[in-house]
Amino acid sequence: MSEVYATRRRRLREQCQASGSAAALISRPANVRYLAGTAPRGAVLLLGKADDVLLCAGPPDDRLAEGRPDDLLRVQTLPGTAGDPAVAAADLAEAGRADTLAVEEHHLTVARHRAIRSVVPRLRLTDLGGVVEQLRVVKDEEEISCLRIGAEIADQALGELLESILVGRTERHLALELERRLVDHGADGPAFPTSVATGPNAGRRGHRPTDRRVEEGDFLSVCLGAAYRGYRCEIGRTFVIGTSPADWQIELYDLVFAAQRAGRENLVPGAACRDVDRAARQVLDSAGHAEGLPPLTGHGVGLEIDEDPLLAPAAMGKLDACVPVTVEPGVHLPGRGGVRIDDTLVVRPEADGGPELLTITTKELLAL
Amino acid sequence: MSEVYATRRRRLREQCQASGSAAALISRPANVRYLAGTAPRGAVLLLGKADDVLLCAGPPDDRLAEGRPDDLLRVQTLPGTAGDPAVAAADLAEAGRADTLAVEEHHLTVARHRAIRSVVPRLRLTDLGGVVEQLRVVKDEEEISCLRIGAEIADQALGELLESILVGRTERHLALELERRLVDHGADGPAFPTSVATGPNAGRRGHRPTDRRVEEGDFLSVCLGAAYRGYRCEIGRTFVIGTSPADWQIELYDLVFAAQRAGRENLVPGAACRDVDRAARQVLDSAGHAEGLPPLTGHGVGLEIDEDPLLAPAAMGKLDACVPVTVEPGVHLPGRGGVRIDDTLVVRPEADGGPELLTITTKELLAL
Numbered sequence: 165m166s167e168v169y170a171t172r173r174r175r176l177r178e179q180c181q182a183s184g185s186a187a188a189l190i191s192r193p194a195n196v197r198y199l200a201g202t203a204p205r206g207a208v209l210l211l212g213k214a215d216d217v218l219l220c221a222g223p224p225d226d227r228l229a230e231g232r233p234d235d236l237l238r239v240q241t242l243p244g245t246a247g248d249p250a251v252a253a254a255d256l257a258e259a260g261r262a263d264t265l266a267v268e269e270h271h272l273t274v275a276r277h278r279a280i281r282s283v284v285p286r287l288r289l290t291d292l293g294g295v296v297e298q299l300r301v302v303k304d305e306e307e308i309s310c311l312r313i314g315a316e317i318a319d320q321a322l323g324e325l326l327e328s329i330l331v332g333r334t335e336r337h338l339a340l341e342l343e344r345r346l347v348d349h350g351a352d353g354p355a356f357p358t359s360v361a362t363g364p365n366a367g368r369r370g371h372r373p374t375d376r377r378v379e380e381g382d383f384l385s386v387c388l389g390a391a392y393r394g395y396r397c398e399i400g401r402t403f404v405i406g407t408s409p410a411d412w413q414i415e416l417y418d419l420v421f422a423a424q425r426a427g428r429e430n431l432v433p434g435a436a437c438r439d440v441d442r443a444a445r446q447v448l449d450s451a452g453h454a455e456g457l458p459p460l461t462g463h464g465v466g467l468e469i470d471e472d473p474l475l476a477p478a479a480m481g482k483l484d485a486c487v488p489v490t491v492e493p494g495v496h497l498p499g500r501g502g503v504r505i506d507d508t509l510v511v512r513p514e515a516d517g518g519p520e521l522l523t524i525t526t527k528e529l530l531a532l
Numbered sequence: 533m534s535e536v537y538a539t540r541r542r543r544l545r546e547q548c549q550a551s552g553s554a555a556a557l558i559s560r561p562a563n564v565r566y567l568a569g570t571a572p573r574g575a576v577l578l579l580g581k582a583d584d585v586l587l588c589a590g591p592p593d594d595r596l597a598e599g600r601p602d603d604l605l606r607v608q609t610l611p612g613t614a615g616d617p618a619v620a621a622a623d624l625a626e627a628g629r630a631d632t633l634a635v636e637e638h639h640l641t642v643a644r645h646r647a648i649r650s651v652v653p654r655l656r657l658t659d660l661g662g663v664v665e666q667l668r669v670v671k672d673e674e675e676i677s678c679l680r681i682g683a684e685i686a687d688q689a690l691g692e693l694l695e696s697i698l699v700g701r702t703e704r705h706l707a708l709e710l711e712r713r714l715v716d717h718g719a720d721g722p723a724f725p726t727s728v729a730t731g732p733n734a735g736r737r738g739h740r741p742t743d744r745r746v747e748e749g750d751f752l753s754v755c756l757g758a759a760y761r762g763y764r765c766e767i768g769r770t771f772v773i774g775t776s777p778a779d780w781q782i783e784l785y786d787l788v789f790a791a792q793r794a795g796r797e798n799l800v801p802g803a804a805c806r807d808v809d810r811a812a813r814q815v816l817d818s819a820g821h822a823e824g825l826p827p828l829t830g831h832g833v834g835l836e837i838d839e840d841p842l843l844a845p846a847a848m849g850k851l852d853a854c855v856p857v858t859v860e861p862g863v864h865l866p867g868r869g870g871v872r873i874d875d876t877l878v879v880r881p882e883a884d885g886g887p888e889l890l891t892i893t894t895k896e897l898l899a900l
Contacts (some may be wrong), residue, residue: 274635274638
């Protein structure tokens with residue numbers, strides 16, 4: 165695995181040098197982890213002219229992190245009282261005779277930027293921008309395999325929940341039980357706070373579980389994901405509680421299902437992100453649900469749950485092969501509830517069978 | 533409750549105006565929540581010359597947050613595609629004829645700062661610094677009451693765990709069970725990732741639970757806390773597994789207990805933070821454990837688990853009444869394990885009975 169990280173760092177170094185920066189300072193934790201294999205709290209990665217250094221704040225047992233740094237990386241642990249590792253890294257860059265240091269201006273605070281400038285006033289600071297985020301968009305098969313395992317774990321946790329009695333239990337308890345099952349099946353933890361929404365809450369994106377109890381006739385929508393070796397996937401399903409769904413429930417479900425299928429079917433290499441969004445969105449639009457639709461119908465996943473690319477009306481860019489994304493349209497009717505259906509898929513060429521569905525729990529409307 | 537937030541905002545406004553800023557932009561989530569009663573994801577608070585506005589990103593059901601904004605606050609929801617609420621807030625400040633805007637340079641990124649400057653080039657941006665964090669240090673009785681309830685919940689969760697069978701269970705399972713019990717007893721959720729450490733891991737600050745199972749003869753150290761209405765407390769205890777602790781375990785436990793008591797006894801209004809730290813630290817130092825001690829022996833708690841003041845050798849400042857802090861010295865012997873004892877207390881004058889202990893689980897060495 166060591167070579168994977170070293171290769172990623174070499175690619176980044178090439179990009180930096182092409183744009184005139186001798187050195188780069190990576191501070192955003194997911195980016196540090198992508199390039200170093202681990203991201204202890206507060207750690208930063210310096211890509212210097214000569215060698216790469218992971219600078220960690222504080223003694224190691226105080227700031228444990230998932231993952232391990234690769235063998236090709238120098239690790240330097242600063243005493244807990246030594247201040248900001250980013251400042252120490254800039255100092256090191258200057259000592260290594262760099263004249264320019266590219267920093268992540270979208271992550272570094274104004275105060276840290278100022279501290280760096282005051283310690284190394286002769287070093288020219290430039291903006292690295294989202295270069296590492298862009299490197300992260302297309303995944304290798306090792307990364308996809310982590311997402312696939314995470315998706316299996318989430319499928320298992322959800323499947324077990326469906327076999328239990330749901331009526332009378334609160335959203336909060338169901339969410340906790342799902343999270344416990346994720347860990348039981350080997351997840352590092354939940355990929356994001358598990359959402360369980362019942363009755364009038366169902367179908368709300370990012371609903372925080374409340375003390376509302378599941379009732380007969382409710383829509384129940386669930387959104388969860390497992391983090392596995394740092395990689396985060398997502399699955400969302402909506403069910404009906406009781407023996408038979410009402411007509412409006414079947415109708416709404418079929419509509420969202422059609423929208424979600426339209427989105428999935430448009431996941432081909434080269435497709436514009438906004439076209440995938442439009443495919444899903446126009447199904448809901450043309451049924452009169454244009455208002456109140458969420459701003460996106462999908463997004464990339466990986467070391468963070470909310471990565472590039474966005475599937476949204478104003479999104480730029482095209483999909484590549486080996487990009488994992490969610491497709492998650494939904495409709496929420498205020499006061500009545502709603503439906504969301506959410507899968508994680510990997511974009512694959514048609515020759516390879518088209519998009520690879522990672523979250524395989526059935527999307528039939530189940531009455532539980 | 534509305535008046536509480538309005539009063540806090542008035543105090544901040546007075547401080548801003550005294551330092552020459554007509555308006556202030558609050559972006560750090562815990563600070564937004566402190567001043568507005570809620571902090572939806574991405575929301576910022578503008579303290580304008582005339583009125584205060586909470587600017588939220590995206591439709592409300594997409595970005596739910598705990599708490600409610602108070603009635604005296606104007607809430608403005610931007611469409612999800614409208615970009616950064618901080619930029620919109622700066623625009624609003626300028627429209628309200630402010631010439632200066634104080635921002636939180638320790639939270640705002642360089643990129644956002646730059647975006648604000650390009651949209652409102654005539655507005656002078658100054659640094660608000662940690663003014664809101666400083667306002668947050670001394671708590672009112674309502675805040676302390678939330679911490680007290682959170683501590684009761686954590687005590688209950690821990691107490692129940694101690695009644696169950698522990699040998700053979702993994703650190704990860706015990707941590708999950710504690711978190712489930714926190715929520716069962718009414719917590720919003722865990723205040724921070726629950727730490728369960730067994731055998732050679734015991735006594736490590738911030739240890740992440742592993743798949744190691746509890747064994748006879750182990751030290752078991754546990755650190756957990758409940759979040760209740762946004763307020764986060766912390767309790768840590770160390771136990772011995774088996775019928776009777778070994779001599780070295782008793783000795784180490786008594787030592788850490790003495791250090792922790794020394795820290796607690798020094799919690800009086802007016803005490804220098806570094807003196808409280810020294811009181812605890814020198815007990816461990818003089819027993820030969822100077823090396824490897826954590827950089828702090830306590831810290832403030834509140835809307836964040838890691839607030840000012842720090843109880844550390846280089847800490848500045850004195851304790852005031854109504855400041856809740858942890859006292860949490862520990863010793864970890866590599867390869868053997870160790871002991872941490874951690875309480876949350878509120879600094880109170882001696883006339884009121886001295887420090888108020890919120891986490892009341894026994895600190896006797898229990899053999900489980």
